[in-house]
Amino acid sequence: MENFVDQIKALSRRIQKIKDNIQTEEATKTSVMLPFFQILGYDIFNPEEFVPEFTADVGIKKGEKVDYAILQDGKPVILIEAKSIQDILTKHDSQLFRYFGTTTAKFAILTNGIIYRFFTDLDEQNKMDATPFFEFNLFDIKDHQLIELSKFHKDKFNIENINTTAAELRYTNEIKKFLRTQWDIPSDEFVSYILSEVYSGKKTKQIIEKFNGIVKKSFKEFVNDMLNDKLQSALANTKEQDLTVAETAVSQVAVEPEQQEVVTTAEEIEGYITVKVLLQEIIAPDRIHYRDNLSYFNILIDNSIRKWVCRLYLNNNNKTITFNDENNTSVKISSVSDILTYKEKISEVAKRFL
Incomplete structure (x- = not known):
């Protein structure tokens, strides 16, 4: 599994470098798709296993072809x-x-080489669903999706096993999509449902409009509280260990006057741990390092100065965090806990170095 994950991430990095030079469907197939299915274990040069231009006649139309078909036992x-x-x-x-509907295939994949949409026939047998049960984006890789993708590896492929999880995957994704929409703009129906549990008065249009902002605020505060609880738990488990590492590192600094002035504070270590926790879903914690300087505290991936994610300026009253984006965006923070609100930005920067 580890080798599979590394190969997928390596392909992702490669495609991001060459995508602007890929202008045609054929170039997409050769440069992007075929390597993807090779990683999934298929012999793309074996016509008994991986067939290009597979004939899939539709009704009275003959000679209709689909780009590729993966065969099992000749079907x-x-x-x-x-x-x-x-x-x-x-x-x-x-x-x-x-x-x-014209073949024995149980799964269909629609792809542009970056996004892979997986379909089956959950709603009506032998009729492809309008909604994919799984979507994988090479430019937005998530660990739990890699587990699902690995089920399509040749060595693991099992129709029954995938079918048992397909419905759950589909509806989990739909629910998450719905909640994401409500997070941004709560619908009247959603607000009305919430009010039915907490408000005893008549739910008029004016009341729903009045509570829309309250529901949105409550939703965000609830999620932030949950994230804070998780973070505090993680901090409690790792802070002592990381502080020990920091103290050891500081004590080992050569006794030169300029270097002795660099003091790694507990607040900086807390900021470092916070970033590690925020990134744990997309990158292994042991790949995240820090380097302390006189003027700022650097948080890096793979201990490479070229892969710095953000810089913390915490040694004065004007605390700021700077992100390694195109503009080196800097924002003021009042405390280390404010870093939590920039999870999306920190993740966006970190993904550039995966």
């Missing part, structure tokens, strides 16, 4: 519709939909 089990890396996938769904 197609996965159909793959490939589009250019420049394309938006939504407009092509119906084309793959036509192919699905």
Whole structure:
């Protein structure tokens, strides 16, 4: 599994470097898609296993072809519709939909080489669902999605096993999408549902509008409280260990006057641990390091100065955090706990170095 994950992440980094030079569907197939399916364990040069231009006749139309089919025991089990890396996938769904019902395949993949959408027939047997049960984005890799993707590896592929989790995956993703929408702009229906549990008065349109902002604020505060609780628990478990490491590092600094002035504070270590916790879903904690300087505290990936994620300026009253983005954006913070509000920004920067 570890080797599989490393290969997927390496492919992601490679595609990000070359994507602007990929202008056609054929170039997308050769440069992006075929390496992806090789990582999944398929022999792309074996026509008994991986068939390009697979014939999938539709009704009275003969000679209809799908870009690729993965075979098992001589029969197609996965159909793959490939589009250019420049394309938006939504407009092509119906084309793959036509192919699905004409073969024995149980799964279909629609992809532009970056996003891979996995379909099956949960709603009606032998008819491809309109909604994918799983989506994998090479430019936004999440650990739990790698586990699901690995189920499509040749060595692990099992139709029954995938089918048992497909429905749960699909509805989990739909619920998360719904909650994300409500997080940004709560709908009247959502606000009304919340009010039915906490408000005894009549839920008029004016009341719903009045409570919309309150619900949104409560939602965000609840999530922040949960995150804070998790962070404090993580801090309690790791702070003592990291402080010991920091003290050891400081004590080992050569006794030169300039270097002796660099003192790593408990507040800086807390900031370092906070960033580690925020990034734990996308990067292993042991890859995150720090280097303290006279003027700022650097947080790095792989202990490489070229991969700095953010810099903390905590040694005076004007505390700030600077992000390693195109503009080296800096924002003021009142305390280390404010770093929590920048999880998305910190993750965005860190993903550039994965």
